[in-house]
Amino acid sequence: MCYSAEAWALYDGYVKEFGADIDIKAFWELYLGRDERYRIRNKQSDGHKIPKGMDLNFLRPKTELERxxxxxxxxxxxxxxxxxxxxxxxxxxxxxxxxxxxxxxxxxxxxxxxxxxxxxxxxxxxxxxxxxRTSHQPSKDDRIFPLWYAPVLIVENGQPIVRPMRYLCRPQGSDPSTDYTKTGQVSGKYNARRDNLQKFWRRQFGSTHALMLAETFYENVDDGKGGSKEIQFRPRTGQTMYIACLYSHWTDPKGKEPDLWSFAAITDEPEPEVAAAGHDRTIINIKPEHAMAWLTPEGRSDEELFAILDDKRHPFYEVVKEAA
Missing domain, CATH: 1.20.5 (Single alpha-helices involved in coiled-coils or other helix-helix interfaces)
Incomplete structure (x- = not known):
């Protein structure tokens, strides 16, 4: 399970890489919603969790909405x-x-x-x-966790678009309570197991695909002493990871809750070096040449989509650091 990642928070990178448009209205609604939710709940909530790196997109606003x-x-x-x-x-x-x-x-x-x-x-x-601080420090500013927001890339009407989405997918039709387990823990729906794509994730797989670009990812593993430790992995090649994701646009049938855009990273059996470090899953890092095919799944067979996942990159994920 990829429980945390240093994802691209500055969306200009997506513009340069893919010629993507930015859904500025969605960013504005996200920030407005964070402020309103915080006030409504009388300071009992932190509102939407937004990494500082995303704030830095608006350090020098060019439009009225950005201001x-x-x-x-x-x-x-x-x-x-x-x-x-x-x-x-x-x-x-x-x-x-x-x-x-x-x-x-x-x-x-x-x-x-x-x-x-x-x-x-x-x-x-x-x-x-x-x-x-106004300077950008990716290791501090771009890291996301379940329930945090990050810019992700999708394709709508043939055009690549960057839209902020929550990292923990709530499939359309699900009750908001399913974001958590019965014991109050965050559910595992921030990751989508490859072997479950044609089952639980059937409505998203082959329909609503996204990409999250990231530099490192983090996992919690057994420390051998009855506790756990955090391990940070980074591709030895230094290449940015193109993480295959699914997303959903959730709407409340009763019209009481605001719309929610959310996503999950797809995971597969662990790479050998990740398994050796003690973790049993690894995110699927697809090849850049498959990016647009992944983002336009309509009309593609399951076999074609699985072939993209099969042809993933294997950069060797070296351990950057461990923390008890």
Missing amino acids: KIQDLIAEWNGTRLAESQAELDKQRERLAAAEQKLATKPTKTAANEQRIATNKIKQMERWIADAK
């Missing part, structure tokens, strides 16, 4: 900065109180308070610095 998106981003960041600064001040007070106690009467409780406050302060300082 509106820039304003929404500025308002959002301003609120987050104010909240982070308030939390930073709170944790500094907490640290000062803990250190005062340690100076007079050292206790485990005071030492624990000191440790927690120190870590929180470092975290808030990082968040504030990142929120203020």
Whole structure:
């Protein structure tokens, strides 16, 4: 399961690579929806999860709609900065109180308070610095997780188009509750198993295909000690991955919930080096020459589409780093 990836967040890359149009209206609706959902839920939700890299598309707006998106981003960041600064001040007070106690009467409780406050302060300082930064740092800014949004490439009416979609597919006809398991965990529908394409994913496979371009991907594997560790993989060739995806445009039959564009990355049996690192699936990285055929599945047989997946690239995914 590809639970996280460093995906292309700057959509100019898609324009240069494919001559793609940008669905700016969809980006505006996404940012507007994030702000509205946050307010409606009385700050009990983070709204839509959008990577910073996507915000940087609107650093220098050229149109009125892009300027509106820039304003929404500025308002959002301003609120987050104010909240982070308030939390930073709170944790500094907490640290000062803990250190005062340690100076007079050292206790485990005071030492624990000191440790927690120190870590929180470092975290808030990082968040504030990142929120203020305008330079692009892909490893920080472009990483997505399930329920996060990313620009993906599709073809509509013969024209490549970049549209923001959520990384966790909700097939049309599904109830929103199926985004989560019965225990409240995020469902696994951010990945579509190849051996399930003609079953669960039948309505998307052969109909609504997308591409996500990415530089690295991340997996959680067993650490051999009863826990897990995160492993980052990158193609040894340094080539951008063309990850085959399926998408759905979900609409609420009752008209109460907003429309949702969402997608899933297709996975297959693991490449040998990925299996050796402890993971049992690998995303399907198709060859660039198959990109347009994959994105235009209408009229193509299942055999032709599976042939594209069979002819995938095998760049050797080397381990970049491991984190406990």
